Amino acid sequence: GAVVSQHPSWVICKSGTSVKIECRSLDFQATTMFWYRQFPKQSLMLMATSNEGSKATYEQGVEKDKFLINHASLTLSTLTVTSAHPEDSSFYICSAALTQRVNTEAFFGQGTRLTVV
Amino acid sequence: TQLLEQSPQFLSIQEGENLTVYCNSSSVFSSLQWYRQEPGEGPVLLVTVVTGGEVKKLKRLTFQFGDARKDSSLHITAAQPGDTGLYLCAGAPKRSGYALNFGKGTSLLVTP
Numbered sequence: 001g002a003v004v005s006q007h008p009s010w011v012i013c014k015s016g017t018s019v020k021i022e023c024r025s026l027d028f029q030a031t032t033m034f035w036y037r038q039f040p041k042q043s044l045m046l047m048a049t050s051n052e053g054s055k056a057t058y059e060q061g062v063e064k065d066k067f068l069i070n071h072a073s074l075t076l077s078t079l080t081v082t083s084a085h086p087e088d089s090s091f092y093i094c095s096a097a098l099t100q101r102v103n104t105e106a107f108f109g110q111g112t113r114l115t116v117v
Numbered sequence: 118t119q120l121l122e123q124s125p126q127f128l129s130i131q132e133g134e135n136l137t138v139y140c141n142s143s144s145v146f147s148s149l150q151w152y153r154q155e156p157g158e159g160p161v162l163l164v165t166v167v168t169g170g171e172v173k174k175l176k177r178l179t180f181q182f183g184d185a186r187k188d189s190s191l192h193i194t195a196a197q198p199g200d201t202g203l204y205l206c207a208g209a210p211k212r213s214g215y216a217l218n219f220g221k222g223t224s225l226l227v228t229p
Contacts, residue, residue, distance in 0.1 A: 042222075106162070107162065110159045
């Protein structure tokens with residue numbers, strides 16, 4: 001399967017600082033990437049759709065000024081959590097869609113554990 | 118709004134037992150995916166079902182897509198402790214691009 005790499009795997013930051021998370025598709029080009037958030041013992045919640053070369057599309061209730069998404073190339077999308085607060089602590093996961101023949105499948109990064117202290 | 122209703126949410130069984138996890142929706146999906154997630158890791162794709170009525174087998178796991186493409190099931194035969202994990206169904210409703218909606222997941226624990 002296709003490989004999506006996410007970095008860092010975990011990060012601890014002080015309240016009020018910003019944190020950048022990178023998501024790279026290693027062996028394919030992804031015009032669209034997706035960012036999810038997962039709280040303990042819960043499922044993945046879609047935050048936003050990242051479109052290469054254009055603005056991201058955010059889900060209802062997700063603050064676009066707080067969660068900045070940049071998709072500058074076909075293999076890289078970044079999520080920046082600005083002015084992080086303890087309630088932003090969560091597991092953030094990206095995915096990239098790959099269309100092969102008639103099926104489109106999503107491949108996920110390994111996730112980033114963010115802890116804001 | 119939860120597009121995909123997954124049940125049961127938690128399941129604890131003994132090694133050797135069989136189990137079925139259900140994923141239901143009122144929406145039609147062009148395809149549904151099943152993922153398995155280990156703690157602290159991203160989900161790993163198990164299977165994609167595309168055709169209504171389709172049945173796919175992956176060793177002891179059997180996946181079925183409903184005829185109307187609104188539901189799917191995952192059946193595990195003779196569960197083993199290595200099957201323990203969070204099982205997630207996901208799908209992109211038709212004409213919604215490929216932003217996946219996930220079910221709430223089924224946390225499976227298989228004890229020896």
